[in-house]
Amino acid sequence: MSRFEDAAFGAGHDHIFLGAGHENNERKTWAVIALCSAMMLLEIVGGSLFGSLALVADGLHMSTHAGAMLIAALAYTYARKHASDARFVFGTGKLGDLAGFTSAIVLAMIALLIGYEAVTRFLSPVPIHFGEAIPIAVVGLLVNIASVWLLSGDHHGHSHGHSHGHSHGHDHDDGLDDEEEAQRIATSSGMVSLSIFEDGVPPVFRLTSESASTKLAASALSVTTVRPDGAQQSFTFADRGRYLESKEEIPEPHAFKVILRLPDGDHAVEFDEHPHDHGNGHDAAHRDHNMRAAYIHVMADAAVSVLAIIGLVLAKEFNWLWMDPLAGVIGALVIANWSFGLMRDTGGILLDMNTDRKMADKVRNVIEDSGDNVLDLHVWRLGPGHMSALVSVVTEDLQRNPAFYHEKLDRLQGLSHLTVEVNQMRGPV
Template identity: 75%
Template sequence: MSNFTNDAFGAGHDHIFLGAAHADNERRTWMVIALCSAMMVAEIVGGSLFGSLALVADGLHMSTHAGAMLIAALAYTYARRHATDSRFVFGTGKLGDLAGFTSAIVLAMIALLIGYEAVSRFFSPVPIHFGQAIPIAVVGLLVNLASVWLLSGDHHGHSHGHSHGHSHGHGHEGEHGHDDEVQRVFGTAGVFAVSIFEDGVPPVFRITPETANSKLTSDSVSVVTIRPDGTRQTFAFAERNGYLESKEDIPEPHAFRAVVRLPDGEHEIEFEEHDHGHDDAHDAASRDHNIRAAYVHVIADAAVSVLAIIGLVLARAFGWLWMDPLAGVVGALVIANWSWGLMRDTGGILLDMNPDRRMAENVRHVIEDNGDTVLDLHLWRVGPGHMSAIVSVVTHEAQRNPDFYHAALKRFRGLSHVTVEINPTRAAAY
């Protein structure tokens, strides 16, 4: 007997999984295209009027720069206009990753061309017109810096509305992060670190043994918080891999006394509220790779301009003509490295690789802490800051329907679409 549903929460049934900064990034990208296009026209017209072949060549180079930006801009525009198109089963949120992958290939080709040209100049040096080349390189650098400034508002892909929160002890299992948010309890069974932890879910307590052979069971531990207004809340715990984690979330603010009940008695500690920045634990899941690709392109171009200026200045000052092609080789290697990183990240998303294994682990814990068993679990990214999940559950409770699991999983920020398959046991079915 099976109960299957594909009801979603978070983004709703319209399947709009665009990044929270989609409109702003689209606007920024078109602004960079306008800047590069204006510079391109000025250089080509000016070079033609004044007979400067170098200026015309740089203008043509600027056209490739604008073309690369056009990939990102068109992806934003198309994704926005077709966000509600039912033909896209999971929306158009991954179109930016496709554009980012395409841009990564373009960057790789540019790296190869620069590297080939640089190596050929080692063996066949060409005369350099320093009077023209250096000013053009400086102008190109200024345009690239302006482009970097225009794109830098959200190039890391912080998905506002999905990635904000408190960084209470981010890290791997058992790590506590900031020492000022970890309190230690000294009991007869050993020393235990009590921390407030958040990694993709609302804050929870974690209790981790810090001495050898120290071990606690979930039924022998509880925490009672006492807030300044006298409000009390009791937290039960579940056993994890080497530590205990509270089943209940910790409400804001995180300023309270906490009574930790261990087998040897009660221990009182105190937590103070701290100012916290962005939650970066889910950068991989929330990063906008389209704006990242555009940003990497202009940064790469700026880096090449800087290396070119250095090479040209040294070549003119000391007669080191080999410095110019050497700068080209270094620039090609830098661009190739950035291209590979972008290709790897976007390719993984296009192949539905799970970018947030910790969230998958936490989803499994939430369901199994309620006494059920997870038969199958798949998580993948459908857009910047949006994850989708398919969960197959075995339950002994006949009254548990898909809404029960949707409510339990609403705690996960960025989990925008959930499909639940319920498999009641024979006892539950009757």
């Protein structure tokens, strides 16, 4: 017997999967466009009045810069205005990734044009009007610095669309996490490490052995926390393969004495509350690729301006005319590299690649801790900080319905949409 339910933890749910800093990022992007447009008009009008072709040319270049930023701004505005549009089955959260992918293509084309122009100048050098070119490059750099400042958003508060849980751990390629709050404990069978882990989930304890020959048994240990007011809480553990993890979550604050009970006796350690680290929004699941694309545009322009200034100054002082096109080649390579990274990441999201492998592990662990089996599992991103999961569960408990698993999985931060299929199988008669 199979029961199927599609829900975001309750009936009548919405499908708004925009990043936490969506509106703030939208305002910042429009502000950069206003700055670039004002600079563009100033250069074109000034160049026309004073007969400076170089100034007019830089003004036209600034217009392409504003146009590229317009892609990001329109994506933000459209996604916000149509966030509740029923035509978008899973909301408009991915529109920013589509805009980022488009911007990556534009960046790649810019890199090709810069590279082509640089190679052409290597083969056929042209006279350089240093008196005009250097000041224009400096002004362009100042505009780009101002744009970077506007987009960084630090002075506007946290607007990176990240999860507001603690971040006590760092993700490594080997799949293990190097928790900051790790306590090493000497036991009769070797050193063990007890730590607090809360990457995208409510905080839990993790216990690992530092010796490959020492096997920890979840049934043979327990942890008890003793808070300053005398309150105590006990924790049981589940075997995750490479580590043991507490089944119960750890309430805030994380300032308490821990008593670890092992077969060789009790071991006491202290945990202190550390300042919360909200991260910088650069993890794969929470990254706003639309803002990332806008940021790369201004950074690429700033890098080109810096290289241009260096190339022009060296060319002027030492008559190294080849420095100007060389700076162009280096700038083209840098932009091409940024473009490739942005295209790879946004393209994967548009193709529903799982950008958060940990979320899939967490969903599987929660269900298997309940004594059931996962028959099929798919996890993909709906927008910055919003993941969706489709899971097929096999259970012998006839009382368990999709709502049971929704309640279990509701603890996973960032899991914004859940589809559950329950296949109930009778046990042996």
